[in-house]
Structures are given as structure tokens and as C-alpha cells.
Amino acid sequence: GAVVSQHPSRVICKSGTSVKIECRSLDFQATTMFWYRQFPKQSLMLMATSNEGSKATYEQGVEKDKFLINHASLTLSTLTVTSAHPEDSSFYICSARPPTGGRNNSPLHFGNGTRLTVT
Amino acid sequence: AQKITQTQPGMFVQEKEAVTLDCTYDTSDQSYGLFWYKQPSSGEMIFLIYQGSYDEQNATEGRYSLNFQKARKSANLVISASQLGDSAMYFCAMRMGAAGNKLTFGGGTRVLVKP
Numbered sequence: 001g002a003v004v005s006q007h008p009s010r011v012i013c014k015s016g017t018s019v020k021i022e023c024r025s026l027d028f029q030a031t032t033m034f035w036y037r038q039f040p041k042q043s044l045m046l047m048a049t050s051n052e053g054s055k056a057t058y059e060q061g062v063e064k065d066k067f068l069i070n071h072a073s074l075t076l077s078t079l080t081v082t083s084a085h086p087e088d089s090s091f092y093i094c095s096a097r098p099p100t101g102g103r104n105n106s107p108l109h110f111g112n113g114t115r116l117t118v119t
Numbered sequence: 120a121q122k123i124t125q126t127q128p129g130m131f132v133q134e135k136e137a138v139t140l141d142c143t144y145d146t147s148d149q150s151y152g153l154f155w156y157k158q159p160s161s162g163e164m165i166f167l168i169y170q171g172s173y174d175e176q177n178a179t180e181g182r183y184s185l186n187f188q189k190a191r192k193s194a195n196l197v198i199s200a201s202q203l204g205d206s207a208m209y210f211c212a213m214r215m216g217a218a219g220n221k222l223t224f225g226g227g228t229r230v231l232v233k234p
Contacts, residue, residue, distance in 0.1 A: 032220055043210060043224045044164075091162060097220050107154055108214075108222055110164035 006111025021079045021114045023094030029074035030096035038091040050077040084118040121146040123225035132201045140196040140228045142211030152214040153194040159207040206232045
């Protein structure tokens with residue numbers, strides 16, 4: 001089945017540094033990928049839509065200069081948290097939807113997430 | 120704007136019994152899709168079941184079934200014969216349109232299965 005791989009699974013960084021998270025679709029091409037953020041005991045909140053070959057689309061309230069998204073190829077999107085602060089500590093998870101072949105019930109597939117801790 | 124509501128923050132269920140997780144949604148669109156995902160403590164999101172707004176029959180996938188009541192805008196998940204491995208967070212989500220990719224998630228319900 002469709003697999004989305006996310007790396008790293010955990011990262012601890014110092015305040016002020018930048019962290020890059022990778023999201024790869026392993027057996028399908030994804031022109032669009034999605035980045036979500038999840039605080040402890042809360043739901044997933046969509047941060048941005050990553051578009052291959054063009055700029056990402058950010059949700060309201062998400063700082064585009066803070067969370068840089070690059071969708072360099074049809075199988076890779078990266079999220080860079082720049083100048084990280086402790087309040088950026090969260091669980092970040094990416095997703096992508098394989099080509100549906102006309103099937104509406106094709107679900108989004110998620111990576112395993114990245115737990116970011118900023119000290 | 121669409122909204123998904125899960126009113127049960129947490130539930131206990133006895134092993135081998137069935138449990139129903141509530142999900143209501145609000146949308147003015149006629150075409151939409153409803154999903155349920157399971158999130159164990161490890162964090163991954165596992166797709167469970169899908170219901171399209173035009174599907175006339177309730178979706179079923181193994182021990183999971185979806186009680187879809189379109190007029191009431193509810194899409195409750197029923198897990199039959201609960202197992203200890205079912206302990207997890209469960210999220211209801213809605214996708215707008217037949218070809219849409221964005222998902223809006225409910226707040227989640229934590230299920231703990233007791234032996």
C-alpha cells in the first residue's frame with residue numbers, strides 16, 4: 001500500500017537553530033503534500049499545503065517565514081522550522097494522497113510524524 | 120466553513136465489547152467525505168474507514184463500521200469486539216468535495232480498552 005516516510009522521528013534542538021523535516025512518498029508521486037501540527041492532547045491542525053514546483057499555501061495564522069516549505073520533487077517535501085523557539089515544540093506530521101484513479105474513498109496517508117523539542 | 124465535533128474526550132470500554140465514537144459535522148456542501156483515523160501513542164495516523172456523502176450504505180471495514188446519518192450530520196464509528204490494541208486516539212475528519220485533499224479533524228476521542 002501507499003507509504004509516506006517522515007524523517008527524523010524525533011529531534012531536539014537549541015533555541016535559535018533551524019530544523020528540517022523531510023516527508024517522502026515512497027511508492028507514488030505526490031504533487032501535493034500537507035503539513036500538520038499537533039500539540040499534546042489536541043487535534044491535528046493543517047499548517048500548509050506543499051505544492052510541487054510552486055509556492056506552498058499556508059493556512060491563516062501560520063507564519064510562512066517561520067515554517068519554510070520546499071516541494072522540490074514529486075516525492076519529497078521538506079518543512080524547515082527556522083529560528084526555533086520552545087513554543088515551536090510540537091508533533092509535526094505530513095501527509096499525501098496517492099493518485100485516486102477516480103476513487104473518492106482514497107484516504108490521505110500520513111508519515112509517522114516528527115516530535116520536535118526546542119530547549 | 121466546515122467543522123467537525125467529537126464530544127467524547129475519553130472513553131473506557133471492556134475488552135470484547137462494542138464501542139461507539141460520536142462525530143458530528145457541519146457543512147453546507149453537498150459533496151464531502153468522512154474519514155476515521157486511529158492514532159496510537161506512537162503517533163502515526165492509521166486510516167480506518169471512509170464514508171462518502173452520496174454513499175447510500177453505511178461503510179464497513181472488518182470490526183469497524185460507520186453509522187452515517189446524513190440528515191443529522193453524524194458519522195459515528197462503531198468498533199465491535201474491542202481488543203486491547205484498540206486503545207488509542209480516534210479522529211473523525213472531513214474532506215470537502217470529491218477530489219479535495221484537505222482534511223479537517225475533530226478534537227479526537229481517547230479510547231482505553233480494559234481487560
